[in-house]
Amino acid sequence: MSKHYQILIVGGGNAGLSAAAQLLIQKSSLNIGIIEPSEKHYYQPAWTLVGAGEFDINATEKRMADYIPKGANWIKDAVSTFQPEQNQSTCKSGKKYTYDALIVAPGIQIDWGKIKGFKETLGKNQVSSNYSFDVAPYTWELIKNFEGGTAVFTNPSTPIKCGGAPHKIMYLACDYWRKKGILDKCNVHYISGASVIFGVKEYAVTLSKVVAKNNIHVHFFSNTVEIDGANKTVYYEEKNADGFTELKEMKFDICHAVPPQSAPDFIKNSPLADANNPLGYVEINKNTMQHSRFPNVFACGDSVNAPCSKTGAAIRKQVPVVVENLLSFLNNKECGAQYDGYSACPIPTQYGKLMLAEFDYTNTPKMTFPFDQAVPRWTMWIMKKYLLPWLYWNKILKGRA
Numbered sequence: 001m002s003k004h005y006q007i008l009i010v011g012g013g014n015a016g017l018s019a020a021a022q023l024l025i026q027k028s029s030l031n032i033g034i035i036e037p038s039e040k041h042y043y044q045p046a047w048t049l050v051g052a053g054e055f056d057i058n059a060t061e062k063r064m065a066d067y068i069p070k071g072a073n074w075i076k077d078a079v080s081t082f083q084p085e086q087n088q089s090t091c092k093s094g095k096k097y098t099y100d101a102l103i104v105a106p107g108i109q110i111d112w113g114k115i116k117g118f119k120e121t122l123g124k125n126q127v128s129s130n131y132s133f134d135v136a137p138y139t140w141e142l143i144k145n146f147e148g149g150t151a152v153f154t155n156p157s158t159p160i161k162c163g164g165a166p167h168k169i170m171y172l173a174c175d176y177w178r179k180k181g182i183l184d185k186c187n188v189h190y191i192s193g194a195s196v197i198f199g200v201k202e203y204a205v206t207l208s209k210v211v212a213k214n215n216i217h218v219h220f221f222s223n224t225v226e227i228d229g230a231n232k233t234v235y236y237e238e239k240n241a242d243g244f245t246e247l248k249e250m251k252f253d254i255c256h257a258v259p260p261q262s263a264p265d266f267i268k269n270s271p272l273a274d275a276n277n278p279l280g281y282v283e284i285n286k287n288t289m290q291h292s293r294f295p296n297v298f299a300c301g302d303s304v305n306a307p308c309s310k311t312g313a314a315i316r317k318q319v320p321v322v323v324e325n326l327l328s329f330l331n332n333k334e335c336g337a338q339y340d341g342y343s344a345c346p347i348p349t350q351y352g353k354l355m356l357a358e359f360d361y362t363n364t365p366k367m368t369f370p371f372d373q374a375v376p377r378w379t380m381w382i383m384k385k386y387l388l389p390w391l392y393w394n395k396i397l398k399g400r401a
């Protein structure tokens, strides 16, 4: 026996809860089920500030029960398989749920295991990562107590949530060490799988100056493959100009590493995955957010194959499109709403100053404010530290922003 919902949502994260709340604002009589296994909901964008000693980790975690929108049914379970031909999802418990329309929003999978030794050394041996709720406070311990030596920051070659996070923490660390008077004793290296510091050239110009000012040694096309915590060594594969890959190693005194990421395995192994996407993301039309093969399936958030930057800011623009198109679909109307790939990356360039990079699928700046956002500002820092967390818990998750 299966239970039926008009709309079934997989994942009660940023995307899933915002979508449920906006749907219920549009039509309170909708019968919505949200499948979500976690008792807790996390405001992950603040983890960078946690790592920099500027935000309390406990304020980033709240009870899921308090944020499931009134009128939606929380199914405390995890989806394991999809049967889209039967409009059905099956959960780990074995229970099955059918739907008229499905929203897939289970976020991204952190592949700690893809860097040898990382999981074993995470949170000890001077190795940290802001990508973990448990470990982000350790980043601050490392930065605060550093007295000089080699500091390594890594960025993987896969897309990740918040592409700016691997270097945001590096700029803050350098600024902290400058103020402490030890920056000239710090040998800072950025080992990145990317080919540039930032994909939008207007913002990259600003960041290149920050890199130069802090005397950061940048290694592009360099993919971290192993972290040997006991011997304080990072191994990375660097692609040279001839396209050959060379294995290199670097000793460190502290290391902030970012793991490779991909679609959750249950998505990768499902009929909803894009067979041409090696990381297994959900196959959608990047403008309508509707599944390419199953028209009653929509997706938003970090698990989609759309070539946008994976952020909460992107989700804020995706969700209204999903909501409008899903309701159109249920009313046998055309899915006319379009997402243009908007995303934003708030990059602190030092304590008290932040550059709000906004852009779309074409990597064209899409600035909200009537000033040059490529210039780091105190007002943007205040927005990131105080306004955005408030907006998230009080408006975004409630479908009102």
Ligand SMILES: Cc1cc2nc3c(=O)[nH]c(=O)nc-3n(C[C@H](O)[C@H](O)[C@H](O)COP(=O)(O)OP(=O)(O)OC[C@H]3O[C@@H](n4cnc5c(N)ncnc54)[C@H](O)[C@@H]3O)c2cc1C
Binding pocket: 010, 011, 012, 013, 014, 015, 016, 035, 036, 037, 038, 043, 044, 045, 046, 047, 048, 077, 078, 079, 080, 105, 106, 107, 108, 130, 131, 161, 162, 165, 264, 266, 300, 301, 302, 303, 310, 311, 312, 313, 314, 315, 344, 345, 346
């Ligand atoms: C260090 C860091 C810094 C960041 N900085 C920023 C920033 O400055 N600005 C910004 O906009 N964004 C930032 N982000 C990115 C932002 O947090 C994510 O893009 C956003 O949370 C993605 O939302 P989501 O709903 O797709 O996934 P999530 O919010 O991760 O939620 C996914 C949900 O799905 C649930 N789930 C998982 N598996 C299943 C299953 N099998 N069945 C049902 N449910 C399941 C999970 O329990 C979870 O609740 C940052 C992220 C990190 C880690």
